[in-house]
Amino acid sequence: MAEDKKYGFFENAQAVARLIPKGRVCSYGAIANYLSAPRSARMVGYAMKASAGDDTVPAHRVVNRVGLLSGKHNFDEPNEMQIKLEQEGVKVIENQIQEFDKHFWDPAIELSLQ
Numbered sequence: 001m002a003e004d005k006k007y008g009f010f011e012n013a014q015a016v017a018r019l020i021p022k023g024r025v026c027s028y029g030a031i032a033n034y035l036s037a038p039r040s041a042r043m044v045g046y047a048m049k050a051s052a053g054d055d056t057v058p059a060h061r062v063v064n065r066v067g068l069l070s071g072k073h074n075f076d077e078p079n080e081m082q083i084k085l086e087q088e089g090v091k092v093i094e095n096q097i098q099e100f101d102k103h104f105w106d107p108a109i110e111l112s113l114q
Contacts, residue, residue: 009035013047014054016107020061023088024105025097027065034107041065049074060084067100 016031028041028048037043044062048071051057060081064070072081072095082092091098 009037009040009043010047010050013044014051014057017048017051017057017059017062019107019111020058020105022058023090023103025061025063025067025085025090025100025103026105026107027063029065030104030106030108031062034111045071052076058084061088061105063097067097067104069095069097 012035013031016034017026020026028044029038031044032038032040035044048057048059048062051059052074059071060075062071069081069085069092072078075081077083082095085092085097090103097103
């Protein structure tokens with residue numbers, strides 16, 4: 001039964017990631033908070049890793065709380081996450097999102113506005 005709950009969490013985290021607009025980024029913790037699981041940022045990371053190969057989940061837009069590309073090792077190519085972000089207009093220097101506050105998308109705020 002616990003496995004079913006985890007699977008549901010993964011699906012929910014991936015569904016939120018699908019809502020992140022191009023050129024914006026979200027953090028693992030912000031997704032966890034939105035899903036009413038504030039201590040589950042790591043689980044969001046696992047959900048992004050589990051989405052490898054699913055082009056409908058923009059896992060490259062999910063970063064850590066300070067804008068570091070902490071999940072880049074889960075991509076096929078070492079710089080794939082950075083390349084995808086830069087193609088969307090997000091500048092990255094030394095694995096750090098530049099102007100992180102400008103690009104940050106918080107589902108708790110953004111989705112409540114809809």
